[in-house]
Amino acid sequence: MKVLLIGSGAREHALGWALSKSPVLTQLYCAPGNPGLAEIGECVALDVDGYEDIVAFCREETIDLVVVGPEAPLVAGLGDALEAAGIRVFGPSKAAAQLEGSKRFTKDLCAEAGIPTADYAAFDTAEAARAHLKERALPVVIKADGLAAGKGVAVAKTQHEAEAAIDACFSGAFGQAGAQVVIEDCLQGEEASFFAIVDGETVLPLVAAQDHKRAFDGDTGPNTGGMGAYSPAKIMSPAMCDRVMDEIITPTVKAMAARATPYRGVLYAGLMITADGPRLIEYNVRFGDPEAQVLMMRLQSDLLPVLLAACDGRLHEADIAWRAETALTVVMATRGYPGAYEKGSEIRGVEDAAGMADVEVFHAGTKREGGKLIASGGRVLSVTALGKTVREAHARAYEAVSRIDWPAGFYRQDIGWRDVVRETAGEPANGKERVDGQG
Numbered sequence: 001m002k003v004l005l006i007g008s009g010a011r012e013h014a015l016g017w018a019l020s021k022s023p024v025l026t027q028l029y030c031a032p033g034n035p036g037l038a039e040i041g042e043c044v045a046l047d048v049d050g051y052e053d054i055v056a057f058c059r060e061e062t063i064d065l066v067v068v069g070p071e072a073p074l075v076a077g078l079g080d081a082l083e084a085a086g087i088r089v090f091g092p093s094k095a096a097a098q099l100e101g102s103k104r105f106t107k108d109l110c111a112e113a114g115i116p117t118a119d120y121a122a123f124d125t126a127e128a129a130r131a132h133l134k135e136r137a138l139p140v141v142i143k144a145d146g147l148a149a150g151k152g153v154a155v156a157k158t159q160h161e162a163e164a165a166i167d168a169c170f171s172g173a174f175g176q177a178g179a180q181v182v183i184e185d186c187l188q189g190e191e192a193s194f195f196a197i198v199d200g201e202t203v204l205p206l207v208a209a210q211d212h213k214r215a216f217d218g219d220t221g222p223n224t225g226g227m228g229a230y231s232p233a234k235i236m237s238p239a240m241c242d243r244v245m246d247e248i249i250t251p252t253v254k255a256m257a258a259r260a261t262p263y264r265g266v267l268y269a270g271l272m273i274t275a276d277g278p279r280l281i282e283y284n285v286r287f288g289d290p291e292a293q294v295l296m297m298r299l300q301s302d303l304l305p306v307l308l309a310a311c312d313g314r315l316h317e318a319d320i321a322w323r324a325e326t327a328l329t330v331v332m333a334t335r336g337y338p339g340a341y342e343k344g345s346e347i348r349g350v351e352d353a354a355g356m357a358d359v360e361v362f363h364a365g366t367k368r369e370g371g372k373l374i375a376s377g378g379r380v381l382s383v384t385a386l387g388k389t390v391r392e393a394h395a396r397a398y399e400a401v402s403r404i405d406w407p408a409g410f411y412r413q414d415i416g417w418r419d420v421v422r423e424t425a426g427e428p429a430n431g432k433e434r435v436d437g438q439g
Helices: 010-020 051-060 071-076 078-084 103-113 126-133 159-170 175-179 238-258 291-298 303-311 350-354 390-402 417-425
Strands: 002-007 027-032 065-068 120-123 140-144 153-156 181-185 190-199 203-205 214-216 220-223 228-231 264-274 277-284 326-334 359-363 366-369 372-375 379-387
Touching (some): 002 010, 010 291, 010 379, 065 078, 065 303, 103 120, 103 238, 103 277, 140 159, 153 159, 159 181, 190 238, 190 291, 190 303, 228 390, 291 359
Parallel strands (some): 002 065
Antiparallel strands (some): 120 181, 140 181, 190 203, 214 220, 326 379
């Protein structure tokens, strides 16, 4: 079976790594791919925004399945173009991808379906949004409605911060994504990431994870695309996973089907676990990054048949199994990220790190030049390890990181700290996480 994987990040490298182990895979193509993916598949220079090129390539190479990694092509309608051409694709339609493409769409759907989330209001003008601020208690969360590469969200603790965030959206700081703004209450609790594969009707829950968005240790500094993650997360007990399925995921899938826009693909719920239970922060219509790295390390089943079952409406026939160990990933980023940073620094020692047992190094912002590995982006590597406990996975991942010689890079040293503290203190978990795919 021939598979085309769209994307170039560590998420796609992790997905490609998992797909490459399938006995039914005959050829893996990656567009545009990265140096890590080039070691397990063939990278092809396709314009991922040029749907005609992708469709033509799929026809020429008789591609059996296209797996779309990033959200932007899905929101723009790549899935529709492939389906119209009779090409099987893992990923939602443009209409269903609004769950990530429009914060207002998701909030309205939550209100209609009774899905627990923060109270909100949406606005088309800065004047209306500013007037609403006078009626809402601080802090508040200001969100650009559309895709803003993770930069369109601000937690405002003061009136001045809130007004500045509104002005940034409507002044064009985030392009068309800021044409509408959602203002919502600031939820209190612990964040977690929950994933499920959906075929339009059947939902197959995956394991949960927890990521770290802030750039620096102690959850300080600016928000990023993610500086690390681990799975399982103790906050997501079997009972909590059941609640997420019953109160959030299943009602969403039913609501999308009722709108005649059935959801097919992976559904990623960003959650806040509050004192009153789970609350939806946002939906993503693709695997998380860096969460995909830890999920793929824990995956015991063959990924490819599960994705095919979702595409073909046969998810009720699929099963999925997970390793019981903890997986933890540390993102190595270029100094200055998520702000301005310089490209072109050399990275050494990746082979040494990747040679460790139970360690994989997934590439993101890298390229090869004259036999050298060069940093070409903000988030550059995801160093991922397995361990019997969070502490063991943490120690192994950071041992691997220490073997990578890259003076121009930086990383957080406290990934997984919440559960490291819980293990050290002997705090009981909320319950042993199930590893049979049922939550």
